[in-house]
Amino acid sequence: MPRFLLPFTLFTAGFGLMIPAAAGLFTANYSAFRQYISELGAMGMPQAALVNYGIFLPTGILNLVSVGWLIAALPRQYKTPAFLLFGLALGNFGAVVFPCDMGCPAMGSDRQAVHNLLGLLQYGTGGLALMWMSRRASYPLGVGLGLLVLGCLVQMGGPGIEMRGLWQRVAELCLYGWLPFCAWRFTGITAGRRGVSLSLEP
Numbered sequence: 001m002p003r004f005l006l007p008f009t010l011f012t013a014g015f016g017l018m019i020p021a022a023a024g025l026f027t028a029n030y031s032a033f034r035q036y037i038s039e040l041g042a043m044g045m046p047q048a049a050l051v052n053y054g055i056f057l058p059t060g061i062l063n064l065v066s067v068g069w070l071i072a073a074l075p076r077q078y079k080t081p082a083f084l085l086f087g088l089a090l091g092n093f094g095a096v097v098f099p100c101d102m103g104c105p106a107m108g109s110d111r112q113a114v115h116n117l118l119g120l121l122q123y124g125t126g127g128l129a130l131m132w133m134s135r136r137a138s139y140p141l142g143v144g145l146g147l148l149v150l151g152c153l154v155q156m157g158g159p160g161i162e163m164r165g166l167w168q169r170v171a172e173l174c175l176y177g178w179l180p181f182c183a184w185r186f187t188g189i190t191a192g193r194r195g196v197s198l199s200l201e202p
Contacts, residue, residue, distance in 0.1 A: 002073050002187075009070070009183040013176035014064040016088075019055050021169075023047075032167045036104045036156075038095045038115070044102045052096045060092030066179050074186040081132035082182070083158065084125040088175060123153040126175045137186065145174045163166030 023040050024032045027047070030040065041051035067085045072080055098115040101108040106116065127149035134142025152171035156164045 002069065003074055005069055005187065006180055006183045009066050009179040012059075012066045013179050015062055016059045016176050017172060019053075019059070023051055023055060031165060032169065035165045037103050037165070037172070038100045038119070039102075041095060042100045042102050042104060043111075048099060052099055056092050056095045060089045060096070063092060063179075065090040070179070070182055070187070073183070075186070076184055077136050078133050081129050081136070084129035084132070085175075085179075087122045087125035087129075091118055094118030094122075120153070123149055123156075123171050123175075123187055124202055126171070126178075127153065130174070130178055132161070133182070133186065142178070145178065149174050 011046045020037050020040065021032065024030050024037075027040060027045075035190060038046075041048045045051070060136075064086070067082065067089065070085070071079050071082045094115060095118075098111050098118065101112045104115070105112065127146045130146030130149065131143050133147075134140070134146065149171045152167040152174075155161075155167040156171075160167050
């Protein structure tokens with residue numbers, strides 16, 4: 001495993017999870033449980049430019065580098081499904097280029113339609129990536145996490161829409177947590193002084 005890959009993916013996960021959460025704490029009348037993360041940078045929000053260019057853009061760059069670095073380090077059988085993790089960066093960049101309307105409605109402007117599509121791709125491809133990689137490694141927990149991400153996606157746009165922020169954050173936790181886990185477990189790690197490999201090579 002590349003020396004700094006695990007710390008970098010840990011930093012990416014921490015930034016992607018904690019910085020938007022902190023921004024939400026300082027946003028008046030914002031509920032992390034009832035509102036999407038992208039609503040922090042919605043059109044018309046006073047801090048939209050700061051959130052979009054100060055949080056979502058650097059998060060997208062971190063995700064882009066993390067996933068690209070992971071793919072370069074992964075064994076060949078995991079590279080193809082890992083490409084689906086680029087959906088994380090796609091969703092971040094989409095929030096910058098196509099910020100949502102106020103309230104992030106299911107139906108809105110053309111910009112909102114693109115925003116919704118990119119969000120669907122972000123969580124859809126992310127869930128599939130976890131399931132595909134885990135099946136190749138015979139790792140049932142990862143398959144379960146992938147199914148959980150897809151289930152959260154359904155809840156966000158359907159029966160659980162009143163608590164859409166909560167469902168989104170559960171999905172984000174699964175996806176961001178997968179980055180450092182993947183860096184540690186799927187690329188292999190040296191344990192102890194004799195360099196024992198802990199990779200999941202079949």
